[in-house]
Amino acid sequence: MSTITIIGAGMMGSAIAWPLADNGHDVRLVGTHLDQEIIDSIQKSRLHPKLKRAMPDKVSAFSHTEISKAVEGADLIISGVSSFGVEWFAEKVGPFMTPEVPVLAITKGLFAKENGDLQILPDHMNELLPEAKKGKISLNAVAGPCIAQELSARRQTCVYFTGRNEAVLKHLRSLFATPYYHILVSTDFIGSEAGVAMKNAYSICINFPIGVYQKEGPDGIAHMYNPQAALFAQSMREMRKLVDLLGGQREGLIELSGSGDLYVTVFGGRNANLGILLGQNNSYAEALKVLAGVTLEGVEIMTRVCKALPKLEARGLAKQADFPLLMHLYQVIHENAQVNIPWEKFFSDILL
Amino acid sequence: MSTITIIGAGMMGSAIAWPLADNGHDVRLVGTHLDQEIIDSIQKSRLHPKLKRAMPDKVSAFSHTEISKAVEGADLIISGVSSFGVEWFAEKVGPFMTPEVPVLAITKGLFAKENGDLQILPDHMNELLPEAKKGKISLNAVAGPCIAQELSARRQTCVYFTGRNEAVLKHLRSLFATPYYHILVSTDFIGSEAGVAMKNAYSICINFPIGVYQKEGPDGIAHMYNPQAALFAQSMREMRKLVDLLGGQREGLIELSGSGDLYVTVFGGRNANLGILLGQNNSYAEALKVLAGVTLEGVEIMTRVCKALPKLEARGLAKQADFPLLMHLYQVIHENAQVNIPWEKFFSDILL
Numbered sequence: 001m002s003t004i005t006i007i008g009a010g011m012m013g014s015a016i017a018w019p020l021a022d023n024g025h026d027v028r029l030v031g032t033h034l035d036q037e038i039i040d041s042i043q044k045s046r047l048h049p050k051l052k053r054a055m056p057d058k059v060s061a062f063s064h065t066e067i068s069k070a071v072e073g074a075d076l077i078i079s080g081v082s083s084f085g086v087e088w089f090a091e092k093v094g095p096f097m098t099p100e101v102p103v104l105a106i107t108k109g110l111f112a113k114e115n116g117d118l119q120i121l122p123d124h125m126n127e128l129l130p131e132a133k134k135g136k137i138s139l140n141a142v143a144g145p146c147i148a149q150e151l152s153a154r155r156q157t158c159v160y161f162t163g164r165n166e167a168v169l170k171h172l173r174s175l176f177a178t179p180y181y182h183i184l185v186s187t188d189f190i191g192s193e194a195g196v197a198m199k200n201a202y203s204i205c206i207n208f209p210i211g212v213y214q215k216e217g218p219d220g221i222a223h224m225y226n227p228q229a230a231l232f233a234q235s236m237r238e239m240r241k242l243v244d245l246l247g248g249q250r251e252g253l254i255e256l257s258g259s260g261d262l263y264v265t266v267f268g269g270r271n272a273n274l275g276i277l278l279g280q281n282n283s284y285a286e287a288l289k290v291l292a293g294v295t296l297e298g299v300e301i302m303t304r305v306c307k308a309l310p311k312l313e314a315r316g317l318a319k320q321a322d323f324p325l326l327m328h329l330y331q332v333i334h335e336n337a338q339v340n341i342p343w344e345k346f347f348s349d350i351l352l
Numbered sequence: 353m354s355t356i357t358i359i360g361a362g363m364m365g366s367a368i369a370w371p372l373a374d375n376g377h378d379v380r381l382v383g384t385h386l387d388q389e390i391i392d393s394i395q396k397s398r399l400h401p402k403l404k405r406a407m408p409d410k411v412s413a414f415s416h417t418e419i420s421k422a423v424e425g426a427d428l429i430i431s432g433v434s435s436f437g438v439e440w441f442a443e444k445v446g447p448f449m450t451p452e453v454p455v456l457a458i459t460k461g462l463f464a465k466e467n468g469d470l471q472i473l474p475d476h477m478n479e480l481l482p483e484a485k486k487g488k489i490s491l492n493a494v495a496g497p498c499i500a501q502e503l504s505a506r507r508q509t510c511v512y513f514t515g516r517n518e519a520v521l522k523h524l525r526s527l528f529a530t531p532y533y534h535i536l537v538s539t540d541f542i543g544s545e546a547g548v549a550m551k552n553a554y555s556i557c558i559n560f561p562i563g564v565y566q567k568e569g570p571d572g573i574a575h576m577y578n579p580q581a582a583l584f585a586q587s588m589r590e591m592r593k594l595v596d597l598l599g600g601q602r603e604g605l606i607e608l609s610g611s612g613d614l615y616v617t618v619f620g621g622r623n624a625n626l627g628i629l630l631g632q633n634n635s636y637a638e639a640l641k642v643l644a645g646v647t648l649e650g651v652e653i654m655t656r657v658c659k660a661l662p663k664l665e666a667r668g669l670a671k672q673a674d675f676p677l678l679m680h681l682y683q684v685i686h687e688n689a690q691v692n693i694p695w696e697k698f699f700s701d702i703l704l
Contacts, residue, residue, distance in 0.1 A: 145581030156561070156695060158582035182582070182695050209508070225615075229497030230510035230534070232615045263577075263584045263615065343508060343534050 001025050002075040002175060007067070007093055009035040009042075011050050011148035012106050013080020018152050019181040021056035028070045029055070030062040032081060032088065039063050051152050064092075071096045076104060076175065079125075083109030083297050086121055090128035097129065102138040102168055104161070108297060110197045112304040116311025118246055120193035122163075138168050143192040145261040151181070158182040162192040191248030195239055199262040200298030201305070202235035204275040205325050206266045208339050211279020227341075228266070234325050234346050235262060241322045242305070245312070271298035284333045299333055306330040321345070353377050354427040354527060359419070359445055361387040361394075363402050364458050365432020367500035371533040373408035374506075380422045381407070382414040384433060384440065391415050403504050416444075423448045428456060428527065431477075435461030435649050438473055442480035449481065454490040454520055456513070460649060462549045464656040468663025470598055472545035474515075490520050495544040497613040503533070510534040514544040543600030547591055548613050550657070552650030554587035555617035556627040557677050560691050563631020579693075580618070586677050586698050587614060593674045594657070597664070623650040636685045651685055658682040673697070 001024045006013050009031040017027045031039035041047050042061040046054040055061070062070040071077060071093065081089050086107060097103065103125075111124035122139040129137060140163030151157050161169045161176075161183050169185035177183050186192050209227035239262075243249070266272060270291060277287035306327060312318035320327055324345035331337035353376045358365050361383040369379045383391035393399050394413040398406040407413070414422040423429060423445065433441045438459060449455065455477075463476035474491040481489060492515030503509050513521045513528075513535050521537035529535050538544050561579040591614075595601070618624060622643060629639035658679060664670035672679055676697035683689035 145578060145585070147577050150576070150578040155576065156579040156582060156693070158578075158585065158695070158698065179695075182698065224502070224507065225499050226497060226502040226510075227508040229613065229615050230508060233497070233510065261581065263581050263618075266615075341508070343510070343531075346510065346534065 003028070003073055004076045004078065004175070005030060005071045005074040006078040006080050007070075007089060008032055008078075008080030008082075008085065009038045009048075009061070010080060010082070012146070013078070014038075014048050014051055014055065015146075015148035015151040016078065016080070016106060016142070016176075017056060017059045018154065019176045019178045021058035022154075022178050023175065025058065025175065027056075027059040028062055028074070029059050030067055030070045031064055032085060033064045036063065048152075051149060053152050067092055068096060074101060076102055076172070079103060079105035079107055081107055082295055083107055083121065083300060084295065086111075086125060087128060090125055094129045094133065097133055097137045099136045099138070102140060102172065104172055105139065105141045107141070108143075108193075108196045108200065109301055110194065110304060112308040116308040116315065116317075118242075118305065118308055118312075120190055120197070120246070122189070122193070138165060139163065140165075140169060140172060141189070141193055143186075143196040143261070145263065154178075154180045156180050156182070158184065160184050160186045160192050162186045162189050164189055188249040190246050191243045194243045194246050194248055196261050197301050198239050198242060198305070199235075200271050201302035201326060201329060202231075202239065202262060202298075203266045203269070203271045204278070204298050204302075205329050205341075206231045206235060206262075207272045207275025208279040208341060211276040211281075212339065214276070214280055230343075230346075231325065231341070232262065232266070237346075238323050238325055245318050270294040270296060274298070278332055279339050281338060283336055302326055302329050303334070355380070355425055356428045356430065356527070357382060357423045357426040358430040358432050359422075359441060360384055360430075360432030360434075360437065361390045361400075361413070362432060362434070363500035364498070365430065366390070366400050366403055366407065367498075367503040368430065368432070368458060368494070368528075369408060369411045370504050370506060371528045371530045373410035374530050375527065377410065377527065379408075379411045380414055380426070381411050382419055382422045383416055384437060385416045388415065400504075403501060405504050419444055420448060426453060428454055428524070431455060431457035431459055433459055434647055435459055435473065435652060436647065438463075438477060439480060442477055446481045446485065449485055449489045451488045451490070454492060454524065456524055457491070457493045459493070460495075460545075460548045460552065461653055462546065462656060464660040468660040468667065468669075470594075470657065470660055470664075472542055472549070472598070474541070474545070490517060491515065492517075492521060492524060493541070493545055495538075495548040495613070497615065497617075506530075506532045508532050508534070510536065512536050512538045512544050514538045514541050516541055540601040542598050543595045546595045546598050546600055549653050550591050550594060551587075551614040551617050552623050553654035553657070553678060553681060554583075554591065554614060554650075555621070555623045556630070556650050556654075557681050557693075558583045558587060558614075558618045559624045559627025560631040560693060563628040563633075564691065566628070566632055582695075582698075583677065583693070584614065584618070589698075590675050590677055597670050622646040622648060626650070630684055631691050633690060635688055654678055654681050655686070 003026045005028040007030045009029050020027050039061045041049045042055050079089050109121050111119045142159050143162050144159035146157050161172050163169050173183040209224040213224050309320045324342045328342050355378045357380040359382045361381050372379050391413045393401045394407050431441050461473050463471045495514050496511035498509050513524050515521050525535040561576040565576050661672045676694045680694050
């Protein structure tokens with residue numbers, strides 16, 4: 001049995017404790033400074049207030065002031081923070097990392113450098129580590145379709161563990177694999193991570209037609225599958241182009257971390273709700289009021305990529321015209337444009 | 353303006369008349385022997401009883417006894433029959449085909465030869481034509497996500513026109529393209545057609561968890577995204593292997609005719625309902641009673657492929673183990689097995 005420390009006690013960081021606890025590992029769940037209410041609740045009654053479920057007995061909860069104690073002797077450190085917490089994680093946990101203890105991140109996102117270069121978050125994390133540790137820590141990630149509540153209900157779930165070292169990934173798999181948590185290991189680090197990052201942005205767009213339909217009023221057909229399917233396909237096309245741009249493979253994209261994850265994210269969730277509100281012709285500011293308090297990683301990743309694309313185009317590395325749906329989302333969010341899906345820009349060329 | 357004859361007055365054959373009529377073409381809609389009520393209704397009141405909508409003025413309706421009159425002088429013939437009607441179509445319409453008049457089929461499916469070889473339906477159709485016409489008729493197809501009712505409501509829809517001659521496909525596109533009907537032409541005939549054919553079968557499987565969940569009773573989470581997304585990804589993987597087996601490309605599969613079309617088919621529709629009923633632990637015979645009278649193309653295509661696979665494996669051309677989800681569906685449908693998704697067979701290998 002191993003000792004595993006999870007930093008970040010949000011829904012997903014906490015839910016991943018279930019397969020670990022079921023495998024008999026000791027799990028230390030550490031809240032960030034934003035998670036104190038959650039940690040207090042678990043320490044008092046074992047109830048995770050967001051998952052609405054008692055944490056397994058093998059899980060002990062720690063405050064953000066106890067990081068050094070919580071990582072001491074750990075065999076694995078899990079980064080359960082959101083993309084907004086990557087810098088915080090590197091600063092607070094980086095000093096305790098050692099080459100013998102791998103790190104597994106559930107964080108989704110991409111980082112854009114000043115010159116437009118896009119990086120997967122584990123590579124960005126590496127650059128944020130203390131100088132002596134750069135390049136020495138095994139940084140890995142979980143990618144793929146997983147709703148935290150369902151994992152904590154032990155629903156059948158399949159994900160990728162992705163990184164650059166197959167042996168490490170297989171070891172990590174051995175810690176987590178249960179009859180309900182299925183793990184495929186993939187060394188297509190860039191392809192897997194780019195897919196899961198971008199799906200949050202595209203799931204906003206795929207929900208535009210729902211909002212447009214509600215605005216226009218029902219016409220006797222209770223769904224919008226044709227436009228949604230077309231946007232799903234266009235999203236897959238643009239994600240494929242982005243994976244090519246970053247130098248990843250395409251296999252992962254086709255399956256779990258692309259189409260499978262996009263499929264999950266299109267339904268429910270905050271990015272989906274934002275798409276519906278924008279489709280109803282609300283401005284982004286109006287939509288934000290309705291969605292008060294939610295973290296919109298889809299907006300963040302879209303903004304980073306859309307600001308990077310002109311820089312990459314100027315350097316001859318990318319074409320903004322390859323991403324008409326993402327660029328439209330940028331205009332809707334940042335330039336107050338109305339949703340008006342640029343269908344004519346999707347299909348200008350023969351496919352093959 | 354052109355004259356276009358559609359053979360088959362079901363939902364999809366009829367719905368495709370909308371973009372044609374909007375472009376000013378004369379459309380002749382011919383019912384099969386199964387469509388007589390539909391034709392009678394259109395001739396009497398213009399109402400299409402299944403689409404629940406009046407046909408456009410440019411559409412005239414013909415009985416199956418009037419095929420020769422309806423195809424006389426046509427610039428294009430559309431096959432709007434289901435996969436069960438391909439032989440009928442070849443027999444009844446084949447004699448009137450000429451090299452100058454292209455054929456465009458909306459039929460989805462695959463044909464399995466006695467030795468296990470799998471063919472896309474247009475290639476099967478070619479073999480069914482009168483001897484003198486074999487290899488001389490331009491056979492093309494529509495592929496991709498399109499719900500007929502939504503097309504007839506002029507909802508935004510994107511499809512592939514696919515075949516082997518780019519110039520013909522572009523000409524066909526010019527007849528159909530409207531501000532709501534977007535057409536991408538693809539010469540990846542096999543890849544596009546295999547994707548749209550198989551998606552009917554896989555959409556049954558992706559709905560298994562819904563039925564299982566209803567059977568087990570709710571646990572406070574009103575969805576099954578994790579298992580459905582995992583099955584979506586596994587479906588994409590098996591479809592990719594089938595496209596490889598048939599010698600198609602993968603690009604189309606990633607986009608409209610694969611993930612986009614699968615996305616549509618997973619929701620609602622008869623294949624989806626069958627999956628839910630089977631997941632609830634109904635036998636196929638019991639499910640058929642509930643679904644009385646519906647055409648189950650997903651079952652047909654699965655049966656053809658699963659019966660072909662052992663023959664192909666014996667010839668060293670395929671491995672049944674590459675299709676664990678499809679083979680499980682075969683057992684549930686034909687061997688009265690209970691739904692018990694073979695998760696452990698999905699992820700036995702490293703991905704890349």
